[in-house]
Amino acid sequence: MKYNVSLTAEAELDLADALDYYAKISISLSDKLFREIDLVMESLAKYPKHHPERYNSIRIASTANFSYGVHYTLLNSQVKVIRVLHHKQYYGKE
Numbered sequence: 001m002k003y004n005v006s007l008t009a010e011a012e013l014d015l016a017d018a019l020d021y022y023a024k025i026s027i028s029l030s031d032k033l034f035r036e037i038d039l040v041m042e043s044l045a046k047y048p049k050h051h052p053e054r055y056n057s058i059r060i061a062s063t064a065n066f067s068y069g070v071h072y073t074l075l076n077s078q079v080k081v082i083r084v085l086h087h088k089q090y091y092g093k094e
Contacts, residue, residue, distance in 0.1 A: 003074075005045050007081040011071075014084040018068065036063040037084065040070050048072070048079045058082060 007015070015037060023030035040061050043050070051059040060069040067087040073080045 001077065003045050003048050003077050003079045005041050005079045005081065008083075011081040011084050018084065018086070033063070033066050033068070036066055037068070037070065039064075041081075044070070044072060044079045044081075048074045062087075 019030045019034060022033050040063055044061060048059070051061050054060050057073055058071050059074065060071050062069050069085055069087055070081055071083040071085065073082060
């Protein structure tokens with residue numbers, strides 16, 4: 001079974017900010033981060049239950065070479081990406 005993966009507006013902004021940050025250092029770094037996030041999204045579409053629930057029903061899938069976590073929830077056949085954060089960033093509700 002393949003799951004639908006969607007990003008919240010907040011997650012899209014997180015991803016854009018991360019890609020912009022790395023693009024200022026090197027376009028190739030930004031491209032590598034994008035490919036890694038894309039691989040995580042593909043993995044979530046196939047195996048969303050691979051990552052255990054960490055808090056408030058939120059699971060975190062990490063990138064392989066960058067210190068980023070994709071925070072998501074799973075409901076039926078829908079994977080909803082809540083945030084895309086560097087591991088040193090805090091995910092707090094405001």
